[in-house]
Amino acid sequence: MTYSPTIGPRLKSIIQQRQADVDKSKAKKSAGQLTGAIGEFPMTRGFMSALFAHFEKTHVPGVIADIRGASPLSKSTRSRVDVMDIAEDFRDGGAVCISASPDRRFFRGSIADLATCKAANLPIMSNDIVVDQYQVLEARYASADCALLIVGILGEDTIEYAARANSVALDVLVEVRNEAELEIALRSGSSLIGVNNRDLETMELDMSICDRLLPLIPSDRALAVAEGGIRTLADIEHMAKLGAKAVRVASVLMEAPDPYEAMHLLLGTTPPEDEPEA
Numbered sequence: 001m002t003y004s005p006t007i008g009p010r011l012k013s014i015i016q017q018r019q020a021d022v023d024k025s026k027a028k029k030s031a032g033q034l035t036g037a038i039g040e041f042p043m044t045r046g047f048m049s050a051l052f053a054h055f056e057k058t059h060v061p062g063v064i065a066d067i068r069g070a071s072p073l074s075k076s077t078r079s080r081v082d083v084m085d086i087a088e089d090f091r092d093g094g095a096v097c098i099s100a101s102p103d104r105r106f107f108r109g110s111i112a113d114l115a116t117c118k119a120a121n122l123p124i125m126s127n128d129i130v131v132d133q134y135q136v137l138e139a140r141y142a143s144a145d146c147a148l149l150i151v152g153i154l155g156e157d158t159i160e161y162a163a164r165a166n167s168v169a170l171d172v173l174v175e176v177r178n179e180a181e182l183e184i185a186l187r188s189g190s191s192l193i194g195v196n197n198r199d200l201e202t203m204e205l206d207m208s209i210c211d212r213l214l215p216l217i218p219s220d221r222a223l224a225v226a227e228g229g230i231r232t233l234a235d236i237e238h239m240a241k242l243g244a245k246a247v248r249v250a251s252v253l254m255e256a257p258d259p260y261e262a263m264h265l266l267l268g269t270t271p272p273e274d275e276p277e278a
Helices: 009-028 031-038 047-058 083-093 111-120 133-141 157-167 179-188 208-216 233-242 259-267
Strands: 062-067 097-100 124-126 146-150 171-176 192-196 223-227 246-249
Touching (some): 047 171, 047 192, 047 223, 062 259, 083 111, 111 124, 133 146, 171 179, 192 208, 208 223
Parallel strands (some): 062 097, 062 246, 146 171, 223 246
Protein backbone atom coordinates (compact mmCIF):
# COMPACT_ATOMS: atom_id res chain seq x y z
CA MET A 1 0.00 0.00 0.00
CA THR A 2 1.30 3.43 -0.96
CA TYR A 3 2.16 5.67 1.98
CA SER A 4 0.82 9.23 1.91
CA PRO A 5 2.00 11.54 4.69
CA THR A 6 -0.55 13.47 6.70
CA ILE A 7 0.39 17.13 6.42
CA GLY A 8 -1.20 19.57 8.85
CA PRO A 9 -2.04 23.24 8.19
CA ARG A 10 1.14 24.68 9.66
CA LEU A 11 3.47 22.46 7.66
CA LYS A 12 1.30 22.84 4.55
CA SER A 13 1.76 26.61 4.71
CA ILE A 14 5.54 26.20 4.94
CA ILE A 15 5.56 23.79 1.99
CA GLN A 16 3.52 26.17 -0.15
CA GLN A 17 5.84 29.06 0.65
CA ARG A 18 8.96 27.02 -0.12
CA GLN A 19 7.46 26.00 -3.47
CA ALA A 20 6.75 29.64 -4.28
CA ASP A 21 10.36 30.52 -3.40
CA VAL A 22 11.66 27.70 -5.57
CA ASP A 23 9.54 28.82 -8.52
CA LYS A 24 11.18 32.26 -8.28
CA SER A 25 14.63 30.66 -8.24
CA LYS A 26 13.79 28.59 -11.32
CA ALA A 27 12.92 31.78 -13.19
CA LYS A 28 16.44 33.07 -12.54
CA LYS A 29 18.38 29.87 -13.23
CA SER A 30 16.85 26.75 -14.77
CA ALA A 31 17.37 23.19 -13.57
CA GLY A 32 19.18 22.53 -16.85
CA GLN A 33 21.62 25.36 -16.18
CA LEU A 34 22.31 24.02 -12.69
CA THR A 35 22.84 20.49 -13.97
CA GLY A 36 25.22 21.69 -16.68
CA ALA A 37 27.32 23.63 -14.20
CA ILE A 38 27.35 20.78 -11.67
CA GLY A 39 28.81 18.49 -14.32
CA GLU A 40 32.01 20.54 -14.15
CA PHE A 41 32.24 20.53 -10.35
CA PRO A 42 34.74 18.48 -8.32
CA MET A 43 33.41 15.56 -6.31
CA THR A 44 31.68 16.23 -3.03
CA ARG A 45 33.51 15.47 0.21
CA GLY A 46 31.80 12.41 1.66
CA PHE A 47 29.24 13.37 4.30
CA MET A 48 28.24 9.82 5.19
CA SER A 49 31.79 8.50 4.94
CA ALA A 50 33.02 11.15 7.42
CA LEU A 51 30.41 10.06 9.95
CA PHE A 52 31.17 6.40 9.36
CA ALA A 53 34.92 6.91 9.71
CA HIS A 54 34.44 8.84 12.95
CA PHE A 55 32.32 6.09 14.46
CA GLU A 56 34.70 3.36 13.33
CA LYS A 57 37.59 5.21 14.96
CA THR A 58 35.95 6.35 18.20
CA HIS A 59 32.84 4.15 18.64
CA VAL A 60 31.05 7.38 19.58
CA PRO A 61 28.32 8.93 17.41
CA GLY A 62 29.61 11.89 15.43
CA VAL A 63 27.83 15.23 15.72
CA ILE A 64 26.14 16.93 12.79
CA ALA A 65 25.95 20.51 14.09
CA ASP A 66 23.18 22.75 12.76
CA ILE A 67 23.79 26.41 12.01
CA ARG A 68 20.62 28.47 11.86
CA GLY A 69 19.17 31.72 13.10
CA ALA A 70 15.72 30.19 13.48
CA SER A 71 13.68 27.18 12.45
CA PRO A 72 10.03 26.66 11.51
CA LEU A 73 10.32 23.27 13.22
CA SER A 74 11.51 24.42 16.64
CA LYS A 75 11.25 27.41 18.95
CA SER A 76 14.95 28.25 19.15
CA THR A 77 16.21 31.49 17.61
CA ARG A 78 19.50 33.38 17.47
CA SER A 79 19.61 37.11 16.85
CA ARG A 80 23.00 37.14 15.10
CA VAL A 81 24.59 34.34 13.08
CA ASP A 82 28.14 34.61 11.74
CA VAL A 83 28.12 31.44 9.68
CA MET A 84 31.87 31.19 9.09
CA ASP A 85 32.79 31.78 12.73
CA ILE A 86 30.19 29.32 14.02
CA ALA A 87 31.20 26.65 11.50
CA GLU A 88 34.82 26.97 12.64
CA ASP A 89 33.74 26.91 16.30
CA PHE A 90 31.79 23.71 15.71
CA ARG A 91 34.76 22.16 13.91
CA ASP A 92 37.18 23.11 16.66
CA GLY A 93 34.72 21.91 19.27
CA GLY A 94 34.52 18.44 17.76
CA ALA A 95 31.71 18.36 15.17
CA VAL A 96 32.15 15.86 12.33
CA CYS A 97 29.77 17.55 9.88
CA ILE A 98 27.92 20.85 9.55
CA SER A 99 24.33 21.55 8.56
CA ALA A 100 23.28 24.96 7.22
CA SER A 101 20.12 26.23 5.61
CA PRO A 102 19.75 27.95 2.23
CA ASP A 103 16.37 29.36 3.28
CA ARG A 104 16.14 32.93 4.58
CA ARG A 105 12.43 33.12 5.33
CA PHE A 106 12.15 30.27 7.83
CA PHE A 107 15.73 29.50 8.92
CA ARG A 108 17.32 32.96 8.58
CA GLY A 109 19.84 31.31 6.30
CA SER A 110 21.11 31.91 2.79
CA ILE A 111 22.11 29.79 -0.18
CA ALA A 112 25.55 31.41 0.20
CA ASP A 113 25.83 29.94 3.72
CA LEU A 114 26.51 26.51 2.25
CA ALA A 115 29.67 27.74 0.54
CA THR A 116 30.64 29.91 3.53
CA CYS A 117 30.59 26.84 5.78
CA LYS A 118 33.29 25.28 3.62
CA ALA A 119 35.81 27.42 5.51
CA ALA A 120 35.52 24.87 8.31
CA ASN A 121 36.71 22.13 5.93
CA LEU A 122 33.95 19.75 7.03
CA PRO A 123 31.23 18.07 4.94
CA ILE A 124 28.10 20.23 4.67
CA MET A 125 24.42 19.28 4.59
CA SER A 126 21.76 21.55 3.12
CA ASN A 127 19.06 21.79 5.80
CA ASP A 128 15.95 22.68 3.83
CA ILE A 129 12.27 21.85 3.55
CA VAL A 130 12.69 20.08 0.20
CA VAL A 131 9.50 20.11 -1.87
CA ASP A 132 10.98 20.20 -5.38
CA GLN A 133 13.87 18.34 -7.01
CA TYR A 134 15.23 21.73 -8.04
CA GLN A 135 16.30 22.24 -4.41
CA VAL A 136 18.49 19.13 -4.62
CA LEU A 137 20.30 20.54 -7.65
CA GLU A 138 20.51 23.97 -6.03
CA ALA A 139 22.10 22.47 -2.91
CA ARG A 140 24.77 20.72 -4.99
CA TYR A 141 25.37 23.89 -7.00
CA ALA A 142 25.83 25.82 -3.76
CA SER A 143 28.58 23.47 -2.47
CA ALA A 144 26.56 21.08 -0.27
CA ASP A 145 27.71 17.49 0.17
CA CYS A 146 24.40 16.13 1.46
CA ALA A 147 20.70 16.97 1.20
CA LEU A 148 17.95 16.43 3.76
CA LEU A 149 14.82 14.63 2.55
CA ILE A 150 11.84 14.34 4.90
CA VAL A 151 9.59 11.35 4.22
CA GLY A 152 6.81 13.02 6.23
CA ILE A 153 6.70 15.64 3.46
CA LEU A 154 7.72 13.73 0.32
CA GLY A 155 6.16 10.34 0.99
CA GLU A 156 6.91 7.79 -1.73
CA ASP A 157 8.52 10.54 -3.82
CA THR A 158 11.47 10.35 -1.41
CA ILE A 159 12.80 7.45 -3.47
CA GLU A 160 12.86 9.51 -6.67
CA TYR A 161 14.37 12.51 -4.91
CA ALA A 162 17.13 10.36 -3.40
CA ALA A 163 17.97 8.99 -6.83
CA ARG A 164 18.18 12.54 -8.21
CA ALA A 165 20.53 13.55 -5.40
CA ASN A 166 22.74 10.52 -5.97
CA SER A 167 22.92 11.35 -9.68
CA VAL A 168 24.75 14.57 -8.80
CA ALA A 169 26.95 12.91 -6.15
CA LEU A 170 25.00 14.19 -3.14
CA ASP A 171 24.56 12.02 -0.08
CA VAL A 172 21.05 12.16 1.38
CA LEU A 173 19.86 12.06 4.98
CA VAL A 174 16.37 10.60 4.80
CA GLU A 175 14.36 11.59 7.87
CA VAL A 176 11.56 9.46 9.34
CA ARG A 177 9.20 9.36 12.33
CA ASN A 178 7.32 6.06 12.02
CA GLU A 179 7.64 2.52 10.67
CA ALA A 180 5.94 3.26 7.34
CA GLU A 181 8.35 6.13 6.68
CA LEU A 182 11.30 3.96 7.69
CA GLU A 183 10.26 1.37 5.11
CA ILE A 184 10.35 4.06 2.40
CA ALA A 185 13.73 5.29 3.63
CA LEU A 186 15.14 1.77 3.35
CA ARG A 187 13.70 1.37 -0.15
CA SER A 188 15.30 4.67 -1.16
CA GLY A 189 18.70 3.03 -0.72
CA SER A 190 19.99 5.97 1.31
CA SER A 191 23.07 5.23 3.38
CA LEU A 192 21.89 7.74 6.03
CA ILE A 193 18.56 7.46 7.85
CA GLY A 194 17.62 9.99 10.49
CA VAL A 195 14.98 9.43 13.17
CA ASN A 196 13.48 12.71 14.38
CA ASN A 197 11.90 12.93 17.82
CA ARG A 198 10.27 16.26 16.92
CA ASP A 199 6.81 16.41 15.36
CA LEU A 200 7.08 18.74 12.37
CA GLU A 201 3.53 20.01 12.75
CA THR A 202 3.26 20.59 16.51
CA MET A 203 7.02 20.99 17.25
CA GLU A 204 6.51 18.72 20.26
CA LEU A 205 9.28 16.31 21.26
CA ASP A 206 8.66 12.62 21.86
CA MET A 207 11.96 10.95 22.71
CA SER A 208 10.35 7.51 22.42
CA ILE A 209 10.40 7.87 18.62
CA CYS A 210 14.15 7.20 18.57
CA ASP A 211 13.72 4.52 21.23
CA ARG A 212 11.34 2.68 18.93
CA LEU A 213 12.81 3.23 15.47
CA LEU A 214 16.60 3.37 15.81
CA PRO A 215 16.89 -0.36 16.64
CA LEU A 216 14.92 -1.14 13.45
CA ILE A 217 17.54 0.37 11.11
CA PRO A 218 19.78 -2.45 9.77
CA SER A 219 23.39 -1.45 10.41
CA ASP A 220 24.49 -3.15 7.19
CA ARG A 221 22.13 -0.98 5.09
CA ALA A 222 22.31 2.50 6.59
CA LEU A 223 24.02 4.61 9.19
CA ALA A 224 21.42 5.62 11.79
CA VAL A 225 21.22 9.26 12.87
CA ALA A 226 19.32 10.43 15.96
CA GLU A 227 17.65 13.85 15.75
CA GLY A 228 15.54 16.08 17.96
CA GLY A 229 15.96 16.96 21.62
CA ILE A 230 19.58 15.86 21.98
CA ARG A 231 21.14 18.22 24.49
CA THR A 232 23.67 16.29 26.62
CA LEU A 233 26.40 13.69 26.47
CA ALA A 234 24.01 11.34 28.27
CA ASP A 235 21.53 11.81 25.41
CA ILE A 236 24.22 10.91 22.88
CA GLU A 237 25.23 7.84 24.87
CA HIS A 238 21.59 6.74 25.06
CA MET A 239 21.16 7.11 21.30
CA ALA A 240 24.34 5.10 20.75
CA LYS A 241 22.90 2.23 22.77
CA LEU A 242 19.86 2.28 20.50
CA GLY A 243 22.05 1.96 17.40
CA ALA A 244 22.73 5.57 16.39
CA LYS A 245 26.13 6.14 14.82
CA ALA A 246 25.60 9.90 14.48
CA VAL A 247 23.46 12.59 16.08
CA ARG A 248 22.14 15.83 14.70
CA VAL A 249 22.13 18.68 17.20
CA ALA A 250 20.76 22.20 16.87
CA SER A 251 18.92 23.94 19.69
CA VAL A 252 21.38 23.40 22.55
CA LEU A 253 24.21 24.71 20.36
CA MET A 254 22.45 27.67 18.79
CA GLU A 255 20.87 28.80 22.06
CA ALA A 256 24.29 29.01 23.73
CA PRO A 257 26.19 32.33 23.92
CA ASP A 258 29.37 30.47 22.89
CA PRO A 259 28.80 27.63 20.39
CA TYR A 260 32.41 26.44 20.80
CA GLU A 261 32.04 25.90 24.52
CA ALA A 262 28.55 24.45 24.00
CA MET A 263 30.01 21.82 21.66
CA HIS A 264 32.66 20.84 24.19
CA LEU A 265 30.02 20.67 26.92
CA LEU A 266 27.83 18.47 24.73
CA LEU A 267 30.72 16.07 24.07
CA GLY A 268 32.05 16.15 27.61
CA THR A 269 35.43 17.41 26.45
CA THR A 270 37.64 20.23 27.73
CA PRO A 271 38.62 23.13 25.45
CA PRO A 272 42.42 23.13 25.00
CA GLU A 273 42.78 26.60 26.52
CA ASP A 274 41.02 25.38 29.68
CA GLU A 275 43.27 22.37 30.24
CA PRO A 276 45.63 22.68 33.22
CA GLU A 277 49.30 23.10 32.34
CA ALA A 278 51.50 20.06 32.83
